[in-house]
Amino acid sequence: MDSPRTPGSFLPLPDAELEILIALADGESHGYAIMRAVAERTEGRRRLGPGTLYTALKRLLAARLIEEVGASRDAEGEEARRRLYRLSHFGSRVLAAELDRLSTLVRHGRKRLQILPAGGRS
């Protein structure tokens, strides 16, 4: 029998996968919308290319952190070729665990910076 899947076993998440999970936390979305959401949230500093975006989506689908929920529809109501993805229940737990891990890291980092002697920062 395989060991049970725990959110901790997926951490730390690679950058692109974390960005995608955060983008999908707002609700279901397609590739282009995810890419726009990441670029807007990071004020253009992080732009996911199509290769990076879809290899990360492939990994997240394989790990069942996200699910495919059908195709989007265009303005005329016709089914477009864009597939929609959403965060799975387990994916939400992994995202929450990763955010907890990062906030602990930030908290400790800030604490350490404050106790450094003056001029200790390079």
Added chain:
Amino acid sequence: MRQASPAALRLSVWAYAHLLRAYPASFRAEFGGEMALLFSDCCWEEWRSAGRAGLCRLLARVALDTLVSAPPLWTERLEETMKGHSADRRWGFWLADHGLAMGGLALLAVGAATSWWAMSLGWAALAIAFFAWVAEADGLLALPRLGRVAIRSGGLDIPLAFKVRRGERVLFFVCEEDPERGGWSDVYTVLDRPKGTDGFEPCYSLPPAAIPSGWSLRGRVPVDDLRFEHHERSTYVTRGSLERSLSAAGM
């Protein structure tokens, strides 16, 4: 509805459709259409905001993105090939083992005709391949080989016992004595423990009389289900045969 595309935009979309060939066919079949659609949307966006210069920047960014994202998919594809048909597997293993030296030779050939950096890379690849081969022949190390796991076999063609890591677990395969046949059983008993835990390390040459502390019994796997490979002084078990035999045994 979109207006007719300018020529530069159509050319960019055409170029990207060709760039997509850098990805394995299975990946293209699953995501290629969407990637092309996404790229086309990005082209329109760049065209509206920055014209031709924006398109050029986008193409450069996407080419770099392809260079970074395609190789890991090919590595996965090679691993998959090695788990499949035995002829494909042999080719896959051969390519994985000789890829560095072959790549080095190819770079030397290209470099001789074009540029000095390809020559330097080619020599570097050949030098690494050579020293890795010497180190393995001397028994200094077991080279990491794609699709295979290095094990300590004690110099036997079919090891009596060996240990491998699988995810967060360490598996220990051990043959038991078969008094009726007067030799070793043709089945491995598989024990496991979590990775990184301290505990008794089972003996490699003799099967344990009882399950040692810290280890738990997972099941049994026929010896014939596992494929072993011998390179110089190192022995490997193929990952494909390992996974297949473990899943057949319900592990």
